[in-house]
Amino acid sequence: MSEEKHHIVPYRVYVFVLLALLVLTFASIGITSIELGEFTVAAALIFACIKSVLVLTYFMHLKYDKKYIVAMVAFVFLLFFVVIVITFLDYLYR
Amino acid sequence: MEQNAHAEHIHYDAEASKIGMWLFIFTELLLFGGLFIVYSIYRFMNQEAFHLAGEELNTTIGAINTVLLLISSMTIAMSTSTLQYKKKGATLGLLAVTVIIGVVFLVNKYFEWGTKFSHGIWPGSEHMLSELSQGEILFFGLYFVMTGLHALHIIIGLIIILFAVFRIQKGTVNENRAALLENAGLYWHLVDLIWIFLFPLFYLIH
């Protein structure tokens, strides 16, 4: 049975999200040209994460979907993050 | 007894198709995830070499490709709304734009790689092995593998979209049976998501 699909996402939502994404893209280009040392990577990744959340929430409809799908997506990202952190336990402390 | 009865008996279940596509997307995330793990470890161990090698990449082309892909995500997302509004023409138009952008992305990638090749940089090349440091070799190895795999997924995404276009033309994908288009959109956004991370990691190292 279809759930939220009776709600049609207005075009302007997508346009605004695109504009936000473009702003964030140029911001990340800008911030990485400044000399921030170790924090350059972190800054670039933070911007990428924000952009991803926008794509996931609006373009990929998670905002309008049932919660269990959102839970699955969050879980997968969490799992991946945990696995990277654990791998770094090896390389950071060699 | 009815023959091959199950296929006909199964009702159109948009939610099942959606979950199915999301699950498939998870596998793609983990597939690229493995490469991101390799990248992050090697960058951590070879910070200067990665910085040096990163200079070789053209940030402008990378930025253009990023912008293109973001726009194409918007157009395909919009097409799901136009389909709901029963605007078949607009839907097909938006999808055409999406496909064209995808092709342009690939063309850019072709030229980018071409430039690298002309500078003697490709996996296993004489120049790479003799002139570049180990960290730089790793950087370019990862660059070709990750952008190459990503480009392959762009092609797959385009094929799925064209499949949806064909079905929309025929009318078998419409406002009441929209799953194929929506799931094609999900796949395309995945391709965009991967690039959202590839771009800063390869092009924005200064």
Add this chain to the structure above:
Amino acid sequence: MNKMQKEHAANEANYLTYQGKHKGLLGWILSTDHKRIGLLYLYSIMTMFFVGVLLGLAMKFELLAPGKTIMNPQTYNATFTVHGVIMIFMVVVPGLPAVFGNFLLPIMIGAKDVAFPKLNLLSWWLYVLGVFLVLSAVLFGNGVPDTGWTFYAPYSFKTGTNLLPAIFGAFVLGFSSILTGLNFLVTIHRLRCPGMTWTKLPLFVWTLYGTAWIQLLATPVIGITMVLIALERIFGVGIFDPALGGDPILYQHLFWIYSHPAVYIMILPAMGAISEIIPTFSQKQIFGYKAIIASTMAIAFVGYLVWGHHMFTAGMSGTAQYYFSLLTFVVAIPSAIKVFNWISTMYKGSINVQTPLYWAASFIFVFLIGGLSGLVLGALAANVHVHDTAFVVAHFHYIVFGGTGFAFMGAIHFWFPKIFGRMYDKAWANAGWLVFFIGFLTLYTPMFYLGMMGMPRRYYDYLEEFHGGNILSTFGSWIMVTGLVIIVINLVRSARKGPVAEMDPWHSKTLEWTVSSPPPVENFDEIPVIAEDDGPYNYK
């Protein structure tokens, strides 16, 4: 439907006999019926299992005496490689989910088929393709792969043997596994019949659910790792090559990030089958239904966090070693909870001594030993002593062969009447079990001792002091295979000519026992509705 009506229905076309669009063999290999697909997997997996057994017998024969017995070192390396690739990727990983999951899942949840029947058929064809690819690595090219099933870098990209088809085959087999997992997840989420809430699901279904998540999320990592090895062999990309700055240990990380969760793909459905057998043959409610669910999901999740315990001597940091050792002890806890629950289920139950229960009880015994030996391996100091020795070989054969293998045997006997509509010969089945069990213990127990005394694994030769233990072990292999032959002959004959089975010979409570043996093509004439007070273990 009353009993007579049901038996009448059974005389009409059931899934075994109906003729659809395609006739004969095509009607099977092009069928999208989950029950037929389950049997296709049964036959292909059993075929590959026998090839793997032959390779195992060959290894044991070589190890009958020190020095060369029947093969040279290169051949031995190739033999244990192919034995591992077959057993892991073609037998125990697909194993229970592909055979029993496919056959039973839809029926157990009151559905007519899985969510994506055509995708299901594709999964089987991918399995067949994967098998042929690996076989081509053996039959063609410059030599049979000799890296071990673990394909460790840098040897895996330096070896002259024909590795590419083998790793491509592993990739394709992985894809088959992913699609099955995907299919089962959507099926369980979307096709449960009315009243079949999550807390009324049979425990076998819960284990298939947890397993499906692992299949989905872990397999892609080995997929990309195989791609990287292939690219290394073809293009020399350098990612794991120390000469080019690569780290071979990173290969091991990526490999085990899949391959450790893979062992939970092997064992969770096995535990699920045991959780169906024990209540049935105790005629009693399972002890701690929710605890078993929680343990299942805990094992599935924590199983992602322990992979480094395969790498303690590889060169990781001390921090990583401590962390992985700690988590390895943690992941043992939910498994132990399950063992406690199974035994508690049997306590004060009305025990029906049948072949499936023999398998389930002996499963608990060998799984316990295998699991405890895992704790020895998980302890850092002990690991240094026994890593890469026969101790490890004993551990994983106890856990995987003893675990998944015994559960598979229990499952095939338990669900045999349902699948084939006939009953097996119980005397021969029990005899087969006994001979097999004695053989199994004789084959693998000496390996614990040999390993502790220092005998390395994956060597075709050994010191004279290990000779006695090896002789005993090899004899054990012959006894075990004798048991295997008895079991298989019994099952094959009974499938054809055994006495016709009733709908519910074991007085069990899950939905598959409410349809005819064998089931009708669409499983149910009417989709069942589960009452509020009903349940999968509602024994009164």
